[in-house]
Amino acid sequence: MTNFIQDVLIDLKNKQANFSDLIFILPSRRAGVFLRRELSLILDQTLFAPKIVSIESFVEELSELKSVSNTELLFQFYNTYIQLTPKPEREDFDTFSKWAQIILQDFNEIDRYLIPQSKIFDYLKAIQDLEHWSLEPNQTEVVTNYLKFWNKLPIYYKNFTQNLIENKQGYQGLLYREAFxxxxxxxxxxxQQHIFLGFNALNAAEENIIQDLLREDLASIYWDTDQSFLDNKIHDAGLFIRQHQNNWEHFKTAPFNWKNNHYKSQKNISVFGVPKNIGQAKAIGSILQDLSTNDPSLKKTAVVLGDENLLIPVLNSIPESVKTLNITMGFPLKSIPLASLFEHLFNLQKKNSLTYYYKDVISILTHQFIQPLFKNGSAIDLVELINKNNLVYLTEADLKAICKTEATLLSLLFSNWNNDANTGLNSCFKLIATIKEHLSEDKKQNQLGLEYLYRFNTLFNEILRLNDTYKHIKDIKGLYSIFKELLSSETLDFQGEPLQGLQIMGMLESRVLDFETIIISNVNEGILPxxxxxxxxxPFDVKIENKLPTYKEKDAVYTYHFYHLLQRAKNVYVLYNTEIDTLVGGEKSRFINQLELENIHNINHKILTPKVPSYKKELAIITKTESAISQxxxxxxxxxxxxxxxxxxxxPIDFYYQKLLGISDLEEVEETIAANTLGTVVHNTLEQLYLPYKQQLLTVDIVKSLIPQIDxxxxxxFKEEYKEGDMTKGKNLIVFEIAKRYVLNFLNLEIEDLKKGNTIKIIDLEAETNNVAIKIEGLDFPIQLRGTVDRIDEFNGVTRIIDYKTGKVDQSKVSIVDWEDLTSDYDKYSKSFQVLMYAYMLHKKKxxxxxxxxxxxxFKNLSEGLLKFTKKDQIRGGNKDTLITEDTLVEFxxxxxxxxxxxxxPTIDFIEKEL
Structure with missing residues (x-):
């Protein structure tokens, strides 16, 4: 089966057309590459190549204007805005850019469809007047200014377009209007004869231009559609071409080229539901692997990505058997790792503060392009010091004081831009130069990184040029807005052989092109269409009234592209995401449902799921080697x-990691005071308060005198434990107050006990019980026990060993029935084991x-007082014994x-417990 371009060229050849005098006009530049190839294959004589242009280039030539980028249009429009808007009513460039983008898009639509400007602007003004009761005498200033804006919109448009035309410039819509x-x-x-081929949806300007050329017999037009779509009056794939066929004067006397019947030819259509984007990328890789076994070149195969974000996962999934490929879509600059670095820098500077939040600082210090700039791993050392000292907010001076050897680099990264756009741009250029100098030390290894830097250097140069020309960017927010605008539109282009191997493209790049095998991804509602x-x-009704495109027409455009891909294809793979995500795309597309309901083709519909090996998690087992026993x-x-x-x-595994390997938890900034910090502070405070009264009987007056010292x-x-952390606001202030309340409540409990006539004598505080030797039969080496007891006192003559806990503990946690349980269940009996071991060591030390x-x-269960270790006796009806005697310690x-x-x-390994 021949493709559409071949059919057109064969038809022209049969009509003995003089190809050198023809002008071919196509929907995209990419189609021109394939047209040139087919020309070289079909023509059997040497001649001058015909002119081949895209419709945009043809219109630009007709208009005699030069197309301007969206970003530059924004700057020029702001010139018009400040020229026509009184100073008190003006918005800054950053605010202006938010709504101006939409206005420019509307200007574009109005001009492309040749709508009389006065008509549409009067319509919009009248709607706003009605909505805001414009004749109401007591209007607010906001409403008044809002209505003024709509009144000025025609003036903005007229002044803006006149300035552009005077400078021989224009946006796409203005080019179309001027071309018309x-x-x-x-x-x-x-x-010259103009050959239009492969068009579908045309704006009013395009329709009129083509019809005028047809009327003067200076053009021929070839449609690429199927009889099935034209005959079905509600099929969106034929919506526009049906309209052209019925409405154009030319087709009342001239033949309609062409209606083919390729869609109903036999096709192998497989529809795969795959979870998530990565799943689709892996599925595409698997399909390509199977296809490449029969056709290693894959020259008649195309992967069409519904979502450009799938490009990198797909490239990473392409099997090694695919030797040649061509990528027609660029890699978005916003997805390049370097983009995240500048995002972090702008986030840091947008607040225009001299102090920086530690997470913002760490995200820059640990960035893959920044970390290597620091010598001897000092970036990691700096991060560790920030974490260790709880430095939640830092200044440039703080960072330099911590890492004096890297003062110059830290100034480059963290000096304040003073909310000045030029300062910000200069800093970005200096940073790019610094990174480039580092990467240039090994150019071969860092080719890709240097390419990234070049593209971002170009991007910032464009911002600098725009600001030097128009001088509208005054602050960092404005600079960031333009950076984001350029970043979203710029791509890193791939180099490849456009006519060889596998083709990877977006939906719009597939126009006019035909492939035998098609793989289409992301066929979900909200994406396609x-x-x-x-x-x-x-508003929607105004668009309908003025024959402007709505979402209905935009969906029909994608319907045509989708079905056009299927027309001449023999093998079709349609993939959709089974995991509904309303932010990215919803359920499977209506296109899939339509394919199944048409009942023209046999659809093989499957749900693919990743192969997850079913294995039981094996608990870690570490053998006790001689080295482990030695440790x-x-x-x-x-x-x-x-x-x-x-x-x-x-x-046992945790014991092994912590005690034998010395692996400790990763230290992080305590943005909010941690539970262990709170516990340490309460412990230390109680020790400090009672320290002067060791070996003394407490009195009510003594304890009351401690209360003023709490704060x-x-x-x-807190200052000692929490380092530089801020305790004056937020959750930290609450925790600070809780610590004070814990200590106060404890002292009040002590006062209550004393008032009841109880005697309390402090024997020791934070008592260390080191070097307690224990002899164990079978072990011929010294074994020592050690620990620190929070408090030892005498209560009515009975010695008490007390351990403080700021968490919630109840009586069941310090009670046992069977001694065997003591070393078997951590959650239930660890507290009992702990206090018994303190008692054992203190008794041994006399x-x-x-x-x-x-x-x-x-402290969370303070009303219960001292929760005493209790041995319950099952035999004697559950009698409880709270006194620790010689027998108790023998059993322990x-x-x-x-x-x-x-x-x-050595025969019992360290075996992980299933927690």
């Missing part, structure tokens, strides 16, 4: 603490005499020795 105005003059001065979107100030002996020599032993009970001590210890009590003060020692023997048993 010039067509009669053009016809009078040409005798894009659905209802109204980025316009012109354990060293730990035993220094001393096992209660927390290290309960860590083993909780999960000072809490503040001092600091505390038996019997004694040991327990926990829970049995469990303690058993636990330590297990830790040293």
């Amino acid at each position: 105005n010039n067509i009669k003059n053009y016809i009078d001065n040409t005798n 894009s659905g209802k979107s109204n980025n316009s100030f012109i 354990l002996k060293e730990i035993a020599r220094k001393g096992f603490s209660p927390s290290s032993l309960t860590s083993y009970v909780r999960n 000072k001590n809490i503040t001092a210890f 600091i505390a005499d038996l019997p004694l009590e040991a327990g926990i003060i829970s 020692e049995i469990q303690l020795k058993k636990l330590i023997l297990e830790i040293f048993d």
Whole structure:
């Protein structure tokens, strides 16, 4: 089967057309490349190549104006705006750019469809007058200014377009209007034949230009549509061509070229539902792998991406068997890693503050283009110091003080731009130059990085040129807006052989082109077609009245492109995302439903899911080698603490990682005071308050005298623990007040006990019990125990060992029934193990005499007082014994020795527990 371009050329050849005198006009430049190739294959004689242009180039030539970028139009429009708007009513460039983009788009539509400007602007003004009761005498200033804006819109348009035309410039719509105005003059001065091929939706200017050329017998037009679409009066793929066929005067006497019947030819159509974009990319890779086994060149295969963001995942999924490919869509600059660096810098500077939030600072310091600029890994050291010292907000001076060796680089990254656009641009250029100098040390290895830098240097040069010319960007917000505008439209173009191998393209690049095998991705509602979107100030009913395109027509454009891809194709793979995402795209497209309902082709519809290997998570097992046993002996020599032993009970793997490998948790900035910091502050405060009264009996007056000292001590210890963190606002202030309340409540509880006639004597605070030796049969090396007890006191003559907990603890956590349970369940019995071990060590050191009590003060459960360790007796009806005696410690020692023997048993591995 021949393709559409071949059909057109064969028809012209049969009509003995003089190809050298022809002008071919196509919907896109890309189609021109394929037209030249087909010409070289079909023509059997040497001749001068015909002129081949896109419709945009042809219109630009007719209009005698030069097309201007959207960004530059924005600057020129702002010139018009400030010229016609009184100073008190003007908006700054940043605010202006938000709505001006939409206005320019509406200007474009009005001109492309040759709408009389006065008609449409009068319509819009009348609507706003009605909506805001314009005759109402007491209008607010906002409404008055708003109505003034709509009154001035025709003046803005007239002044803006006149200035552009005087400078021989224009936006696309203005080019079309001027081209239409010039067509009669053009016809009078040409005798060349114009061949229009592959068009579908045409704006009013295009329709009139083509019809004028047809009327003067200076043109031929070839449509690429199917009889199926034209015969079906409601099929959107034939919507525009049906209108042209019925409405154009030319077709009342001239033949309509062409209606083909390719769509109903046999096709293999597979529809695959795939979860997420990455899933679609992997599926495309798998399809290409299968296709390349039969056709390694894949020269008649195209991948059409409904969503440009899928480009990089697809490129990463292309199998090695695909040797040649051509990418017609550029890689968006906004997706390049360097874009995120400038995003971070703008986010830092937009606030125009001398202090920077630590996350913004760290995101810059750890960026892949910045980190290598610091010598000897000093960027990582700097980040670690920020985390360690809880530096939530930093200044440039702070950073330089921490890392003095990199003062110049830190100035480049963190000096304040003073909300000045020129300062910001200069800083960006300097940064690009610094990164370039570093990457140039190994050009071969850093080719891609240097290309990125070149493109961003070009982008900032364009911003500099625009600002030097128009001087509208005054502050960083305005600079950022233009940066984002250019970033969204600029691409990094790929180099390839356009006529060889696999073709990867967007939907619009596929116009006029035919392929035997087509793979189309992202066929979801909201993507293909894009659905209802109204980025316009012109209401829907006004668009209908003036025959401007609405979402209905825009959907019909994509319907035509979708079905055109299918017309001559033999193998079609349609992929859609099964995971509905309303922000990106919804359920499967109506195109898929339509294909199935037409019942013309046999559709193979499958849901693809990634192959997830079904395996049971294996718990980590680490063998106790001689080296591990040696390390354990060293730990035993220094001393096992209660927390290290309960860590083993909780999960032996954690014990291994922490104690043998020395792996600690990653230190991060405590933006909000952490629970362990709160606990440390409360502990230290209580120690400081009671320290002067060691070995003394407490009185009500003594405890009351401690209350005024709470604030000072809490503040001092927070400063010590929380470093540079801010405790004066937000959640931190709440935690600060909670710490004060915890200590106050504890003192009040102490006062209550004393008022009841109880005697309390402080024996020791933060008592260290180091070098407590324990002999275990079977182990012939020294084993020590160590720990720190928060408080030891005498309550009515009974010694109490007290451990403070700022978290919630209830009585069940310090009660046991069976001694065997003590080393088996961390969650239930770790608190009991801890207080018993304190009692055991203090008794061994002869600091505390038996019997004694040991327990926990829970600040979240303070009304319960001291939660004493309790041994419940099942046999005697659940009797509770809170006194720790010699028998208690003998039973505990049995469990303690058993636990330590297990830790040293070379036959028992460190086995991860399923938590």
